[in-house]
Amino acid sequence: MKTFRILGRNIRDSFRGVWRNLSLSLASISCITITLIVVSIAMILSANVNNFTSQIEKDVTIVVFLDQNIEEDDIDSLYYDIDTIQYVESITFKGKDEIAGEMMEASETYDSIMSNWTHEDNPLQDTYLVKVTDIDHIAEVAKEIGYLENVSVVKYGEGMVEELVSIFDMIKNVTIVIVIALILVTAFLIANTIKITIDSRRREIEIMRLVGASNINIKIPFIFEGLVLGVIGSIIPIIITCYGYAALYTRLHGQLFSSIIKLIVPEPFMYNVSLLLLVIGMVVGMVGSLRAVKKYLKI
Amino acid sequence: MDQIRVQGVTHTYKSGVTALYDLDLTVEKGEFVFIIGSTGCGKSTLGKLLYRELKPTKGTILVGGINVGKIPNRKVYKIRRKMGVVFQDYKLLDKLTVYENVAFALEIFGLPKDEIHEKVVKALELVGLKNKLKMYPRELSGGEQQRVAIARAIVNGPKLLICDEPTGNLDPKTSMEVMTVLDEINKLGTTILMVTHDINIVDKMKKRTVLLNAGRVLKDYAEGEYTK
Structure with missing residues (x-):
């Protein structure tokens, strides 16, 4: 019962924290939103390139x-x-x-x-x-x-196939590197923005310590807050991903330039990308908060 | 039984400055003790050692029988839950109401809402702010803010209240109002140790007074003994 009460309080406080520190929260949220949009575009591109190359490969x-x-x-x-x-x-x-x-x-x-x-x-x-x-x-x-x-x-189309294979491999590797790099940059950016948000609340942490809050008591509301920021920040990228990709797919009739390059069918692809965006937003939000709070905890 | 027992405590800061030298002090349960002395005499250091913001370099500090100097950082909260601390700068959260500031301490422990409400109202009643529950700290005077801080410190019913210059930012009249509140809390059984440089208050209150000088106890005045 006590655990539920504490959990409930933490969830309530995390929303309050976001609301009370609105300007900084908005900074974190917009940072998450912008970077997740870029990550989403990179993921969609990379998945489509992979899809296209594997289609071609199957035909050889x-x-x-x-x-x-x-x-x-x-x-x-x-x-x-x-x-x-x-x-x-x-x-x-x-x-x-x-x-x-x-x-x-x-x-x-x-x-x-x-x-x-x-x-x-x-x-x-x-x-x-x-x-x-x-x-x-x-x-x-x-x-x-x-x-x-x-x-x-x-x-088997000697020469041409080898060339194609090496080009595809290169494209695959480049897109994977770009996506990973983007996710890392996002994580870093978000973590730092959230860090600034929490830096401004060191007084709150200091008071929590004074009135007898344990480290875990202090950490949890901030981790929840990071989670909330991550979830809110991923809403717009998810909407853009779902509607944007579906609209693009319809407009291009499911293919790019010619019928050889087929786009991935929106469902369930866009849902998977959205889920991934949500998870990235949540994890990065939590990690960013945790990193920031730890600085003020005497462990 | 004694509430505080400081035995042979020396504290040297990282900078190499020694604030307390081989200090001995005992405070009985239910006592009200002033710690006075000039700036740099070590009185605030003593306060910080008691609520375990600092660790003694040498010696032992027993608070309610617990050796606070031996408590690791991550377990400090356990001792903090057993005492209340009041500061010169109130340390209230500006974005929380009076009620929320006081309830804050209890919510951390996961108490039921009704119990929190009952305790918060009782504590605020004791400091005379029952009618200002919904106000924010910035809407209150300095004395009122300090009374909110006192309410927060006592809401959990601690046996010991440590006050570090609680009247430092207040005018003489408001200071006395705060002292009246503290005196009442003391009469209800809470041991109070108050660090102050305001000898006018000390003079008026007629409590036990320990005068520190250069990190050592210069004189320990019994109740009513100290005069300006």
């Missing part, structure tokens, strides 16, 4: 052309041979007749030429389409497949 396929005169049994055994290679995710067989059919469907010219081909006449080659679990290892997988019997040619 190794095409294994089989020897012209390969036997049916050898086609099957080759499947198992490819399957034993590390990083192979999926293997799909595409026979030469199927390829010819697709080509004929795509173009009338092809259709007129190829429609007379029988299975034996068809000069195209049977293929296996191989997807890898990790695009970084595509070159070695392709190389290993190349060594297998009955494989005539292996293609």
Whole structure:
């Protein structure tokens, strides 16, 4: 009962503290708001870049052309041979007749030429389409497949894929570094602003000590206050994230520049970002308060 | 049983200045004792040692049987809850009302609302400010502010009240009003140790008076013995 009363008092006092020191509270809140907006933008950008790169990565396929005169049994055994290679995710067989059919469907010219081909006449080659679990290892997988019997040619867009992979890796790393740096800067800024807020209340802490408040008694209301500042400060960034991203998504029809670059669907993505913003706001608010209060506590 | 027992206490500040030399002092339960002396005689240092803002360099200080010098910083609150402290500058929170300033001390302990209300009103009644519950410190005179501070110090029913120059900022008439309040509190059984340089008050109150000089007890006057 006593604990609940103390807890209730702390919650009440934290709101009162925010209200009574309104100008400084507003400084902390606006600092949290502005930095969280920047963090939100960085997170949305980074998540979309990651999403885009992983989409592209998924589409990259190794095409294994089989020897012209390969036997049916050898086609099957080759499947198992490819399957034993590390990083192979999926293997799909595409026979030469199927390829010819697709080509004929795509173009009338092809259709007129190829429609007379029988299975034996068809000069195209049977293929296996191989997807890898990790695009970084595509070159070695392709190389290993190349060594297998009955494989005539292996293609996966050599050169271009490697370049793409290295660009994506770079973009990913850069965005991750930017997001982490922003979060750290935010934490630092907020912690310092809250510190100034609490520095102005050292008298209150001094009096609390005098009337017999223990360190924990003193710390808790300020930690709650930091939490409240963090929560209030994250409201506007959350609204901007939810409405802003949803509006952007609708306006751009879910894609950027071309249909290749697809944006992440707003739900539940924007809720996850909002939750993260709230958590960052709360944690940073609490840590900032705690740091500031500790300065005035004789421990 | 004695309330305060100071035995062979020396206090040297970090700067190297020694404020008290091998001081001995005993205060019985229910006594009202003035500590007087010129500036720098160590009287405020003695007060700070008693409410454990400072630790003695040498010697022991027993308050209510507890060796306060041995209490670690993080447990100081335990002894503070057993005593009240009043200062020259009142140390009130400007943004809280009179009622809230006094209730502040009790809320920390998690007392129920009704009990807090009862105790706060009783304490403010004792210092004659029952009708100013909702006012803010800035709306009160110096004497009234000091009475609020006294109410806050006694609201928890401490056995000991330490007053460090409580009348230092007040004119003679207001000072006497505050002294009347303190005298009443003393009559209710609270031991009071008051550090002051205002010998007019000491002269009028006729209480036990300890005169310090250069960190040592120069004279210990019994009740009614001290005259200006």
